[in-house]
Amino acid sequence: MSRLIIISNRVSAPKDSNSGAQGGLAVALAAALRENGGIWFGWSGDVTEEFTGDINFQRRAGVTAATIDLEQQDVEEYYNGYANRTLWPLFHYRIDLAEYERGFAGGYVRVNDRFADTVRPLIEPEDVVWIQDYHMFPLGQALRDRGCRNRIGFFLHIPWPPRRLLGTLPEAADLVRTMFAYDVVGFHTEEWLESFRDFAVKDLGAELGEDNTLKLGDRTLKAIAAPIGIDCKEFVEGANSPAARLAFRQMRDSAVGRDMIVGVDRLDYSKGLEERFRGYERFLERHPEERKEVFLLQIAPPSRAGVESYQKIRTTLEGLAGYINGRYADVDWVPIRYVNQGYPRDQLAGIYRAARIGLVTPLRDGMNLVAKEYVAAQDPENPGVLILSNFAGAAAQLREGAVLINPYSAEEMSDAIIQALRMERQERIDRWRVMMDNVEKEDVIWWRKRFTSVLMGTEQETEPAE
Ligand code: ADQ
DSSP, rough: OOOOEEEEEOOOSSSTTOOOOTHHHHHHHHHHHHHEEEOOOEEEEEEEEEEEOOOOOEEETTEEEEEEEEEHHHIIIIIIOOOOOIIHHHHOOOOOTOOOOOHHHHHHHHHHHHHHHHHGGGGOOOEEEEEEEEGGGTTTHHHHHTTTEEEEEEOOOOOOOOOOHOOOOOOOHHHHHHGGGSSSEHHHSSHHHHHHHHHHHHTOOEOOOOEEEEEETEEEEEEEEOOOOHHHHHHHHTTSSSHHHHHHHHHHHHHEEEEEEEEOOOOOGGGGGHHHHHHHHHHHHGGGGGGGGGGEEEEOOOOTTTTTHHHHHHHHHHHHHHHHHHHHTTTBBBBBEEEEEOOEEEEEHHHHOOOSSEOOOOOOOOHHHHHHHHHSSSOOSSOOOOEEEETTTOEEEEEEESSSEOOHHHHHHHHHHHHHHOOOHHHHHHHHHHHHHHHSOOOOHHHHHHHHHHHHOOOOOOOOOO
């Protein structure tokens, strides 16, 4: 069996094999590494004065983690810059926030070259390489340029934008051309895959073959849709753990008979938090009779604080939560509990379970695992209702059971909240069951196997570098 080399911006190999703190993706990738053997390579998260390329190896819970430090300028141009100020907003359809700077683009290529230089000597001829996410689009090509003939796959965790949007990026054609270094390219949904195919065919002149194979020059890649799931079994167990039961009881006690609506998101403009608050406000305005009967718990730990648009969204939300609370709160009731910290996963599961409604309303999201976690945490006898944005990748799998909305419409959000609050228990159970069937079946292990089986089954001769 081939060893697996996983490469991602950050390495989150679990500290111990039972650690649930990491989330499904890290657990699934670590499990793949334990099964196949191999290495998880990436940035340590630390900054060094001058780049040395020294690799720090650590053995963590049966997984070998190999990390390198980057220079401050690398972090500014590659991570805060091209990844999070250029690609992230663009790929989430926010070209108004996307910054196109040659300095960022240059830093991005430089850091990908640094990754390639350092990881290349670790790759043995029979290894299979699996690269994760938008920080690393050109890494496959950089490895090919260094004579790497291994099978290489790439998985994108965020949406792929429509071709006309992508076309606004000055480096778009080059970036997509480099992706033909991969043997397999994976997306969460058919929609993201179609947009990629569209660009490759119409803008680069790639030839579309059977089964979403795309040929450009002497390279052929296979594009697949492989929706990521959660570690459902672990999450259900977590939801029944003592920590979850305690969190559940505490939430129920503090709710004093009121229905709780919960939102859990990284503090990111793509998650539609401003629109969510406005939709909830519309609900309070339209339904005065419900005012003291419900409250919204919004958990939003800050992320990417080094990027200005994230500082702005944080300020906006603080203002909006304060405004809504000021306008509607009473001495014995606050409409929004706005919390900026993270919680251990078991506790989170208890909180999800105590919520009558899970409000997951991103404006754009590759998948959205919170939607699936909310479903997995529910009490099968008395489940809550998932209100889900039509623009989350998760909507493709959960559309039958969720109440789907357009998150840009405050009225739709308000109507969905009232529909969910009034929904009979039997309808809630029926809707939950169809969603849970999917969350159980297409879990994170299923996702990982789907991707790696296609990747490992792909045979392709690559000409050695000149
Ligand atoms: P994210 O944008 O980070 O991931 P998401 O899929 O929702 O979005 O995952 C967030 C994770 O963080 C969840 O597991 C959630 O439980 C956890 N989390 C959030 N807030 C938390 C808190 N306060 N305390 C503890 N845990 C918290 C990117 C893409 C997504 C895609 C994933 C995986 O943007 O679209 O689903 O990768 O591919």
